[in-house]
Structure formats: structure tokens, C-alpha cells
Amino acid sequence: MSWLPPLDLTSWPTTAEKAMALQDELRPLICPVTPPGARFRTVARLDSAYADTGAVTAAVVVLAADTLRPVASAVAHGAAAFPYVPGLLAFREIPATFAALEKLCTAPDLLVCDGQGLAHPRRRFGLACHLGLLTGVPTIGVAKTVWGEYAEPGPERGAATDITIDGAVVGRALRTRAGVKPVFVSVGHRIDLDTACAQVLALTPRYRLPETTRHADHLCRAALRTATGN
DNA sequence: GCGACAG
DNA sequence: ATCTTGTCGC
Numbered sequence: 001m002s003w004l005p006p007l008d009l010t011s012w013p014t015t016a017e018k019a020m021a022l023q024d025e026l027r028p029l030i031c032p033v034t035p036p037g038a039r040f041r042t043v044a045r046l047d048s049a050y051a052d053t054g055a056v057t058a059a060v061v062v063l064a065a066d067t068l069r070p071v072a073s074a075v076a077h078g079a080a081a082f083p084y085v086p087g088l089l090a091f092r093e094i095p096a097t098f099a100a101l102e103k104l105c106t107a108p109d110l111l112v113c114d115g116q117g118l119a120h121p122r123r124r125f126g127l128a129c130h131l132g133l134l135t136g137v138p139t140i141g142v143a144k145t146v147w148g149e150y151a152e153p154g155p156e157r158g159a160a161t162d163i164t165i166d167g168a169v170v171g172r173a174l175r176t177r178a179g180v181k182p183v184f185v186s187v188g189h190r191i192d193l194d195t196a197c198a199q200v201l202a203l204t205p206r207y208r209l210p211e212t213t214r215h216a217d218h219l220c221r222a223a224l225r226t227a228t229g230n
Numbered sequence: 231g232c233g234a235c236a237g
Numbered sequence: 238a239t240c241t242t243g244t245c246g247c
Contacts, residue, residue, distance in 0.1 A: 049238075050237090050239075051239090052239080084236095084237065086235040086236065086237090089237055092238095120236080121236095127236075147235075
């Protein structure tokens with residue numbers, strides 16, 4: 001018995017129209033609130049790597065929130081299930097990512113995704129939202145580039161400004177390192193924006209991106225090379 | 231109409 | 238995402 005509910009890939013969308021319809025259908029189920037008493041003792045970072053052949057490898061690295069030390073990791077590989085389409089990244093990334101998560105013995109307390117959560121144009125349902133609903137685990141999106149409008153936050157670490165789309169606050173530009181381009185944080189599911197930003201700051205004591213990113217990035221790239229044959 | 235567009 | 242040379246800084 002896994003901590004993760006099964007993912008039925010036979011009904012995975014194969015067209016942009018069906019994918020967008022699914023996003024519209026799932027959007028109302030998002031809960032942007034941290035469950036009472038929630039504790040984030042372990043945090044997982046997710047990443048994917050692609051080969052020109054269409055092969056994909058996903059990696060998950062779990063770390064202890066207090067020490068930022070890795071405590072578990074897993075990889076999974078397969079074929080890209082969807083082309084890259086702006087706004088539909090989740091349909092490309094989730095199948096392999098989910099397979100990697102299935103290999104973990106226990107559920108992480110928080111999943112940190114590469115990309116957007118609610119800071120997603122038009123449908124407000126980015127990768128982090130989708131993965132949050134599928135896993136039931138709190139998720140946040142940390143993107144390197146933004147969709148939406150924001151004012152440049154102050155130069156010091158911790159400075160933040162709201163990101164808005166059509167006038168609605170959908171995330172926050174957060175300076176994780178003094179004098180360096182901010183990251184763009186948005187809620188995925190089961191966490192609030194303030195808590196999400198606090199978690200991202202806790203994960204970035206020295207680099208712009210969360211501590212585990214290099215680890216997850218190196219892990220899936222190395223695994224992809226092995227699976228592909230260098 | 232044209233360009234821009236998470237990873 | 239991925240492909241690449243050089244460069245700056247701790």
C-alpha cells in the first residue's frame with residue numbers, strides 16, 4: 001500500500017483541448033490554505049530532464065527541513081507524454097514525476113515544483129496545482145521566470161512583491177539572494193502564500209534556487225544519460 | 231493582426 | 238528543457 005494514490009494514465013489527455021478542459025475542471029478543487037497543524041519536516045524537490053529522442057527522466061530529492069540534508073531520493077524514466085506547450089507543462093512533466101514519487105517509501109511533507117502554481121495565465125492552474133491535487137501533498141511552484149506583473153522587490157534577501165494577473169494576486173516575486181534576480185513563488189495546493197515564501201527562504205540560505213535543485217537536477221540528468229546510453 | 235509564451 | 242565559451246567571484 002503506497003502513500004500515493006494511483007495515477008490512471010489511460011485517461012491522460014492527449015490533446016491541448018482536453019488538457020485545458022481538465023485544468024478548468026480541476027481548478028475549483030485547489031485549496032490555497034495550510035492545513036491546521038501542518039508541519040513541514042521533509043521537503044521534496046522535483047526536476048526533469050529530456051533527451052532529443054523524447055526520453056524523459058524525473059528525479060525527486062527529499063531533504064530534512066531543519067538540516068537541509070538529503071534523506072531520500074528516487075528517479076524514474078519513460079517517454080515524454082506530451083509536447084511542451086506553454087500553459088500545459090504539467091501534462092509533459094507529471095507522468096514521469098509521479099512515477100518517481102511512487103518509488104518513495106514515505107510521503108514528503110511538501111513538494112517544491114519547478115514552474116508555476118496559481119501564477120498561471122488564464123486558467124490559474126500550473127504544474128504545482130495539478131501535482132498537489134494528484135498527490136494530496138502540499139505543493140508550491142518556484143519558477144525562474146514569471147507570468148504576470150510585479151514590481152521589482154528590494155535588493156535585500158527576503159524582499160518580496162506581489163505578482164498579479166488581471167489584478168488578482170497569484171504569487172510573489174521573492175528575492176532569495178541579495179542583488180540577484182528573484183524567484184517567482186506561487187501556491188500549488190494545501191498551503192498559503194506566506195507559508196510558501198517562508199519555506200522557499202528556508203530552502204535558499206545561499207543560492208537563488210532551493211538547495212535541492214542542484215541535487216535533483218544532477219540526479220535526473222545523470223540518470224537520463226544512463227538510461228539513454230550516455 | 232502580431233508577438234510573447236513555466237520547463 | 239537543451240546546446241555551448243568565456244568570465245566573475247567566493
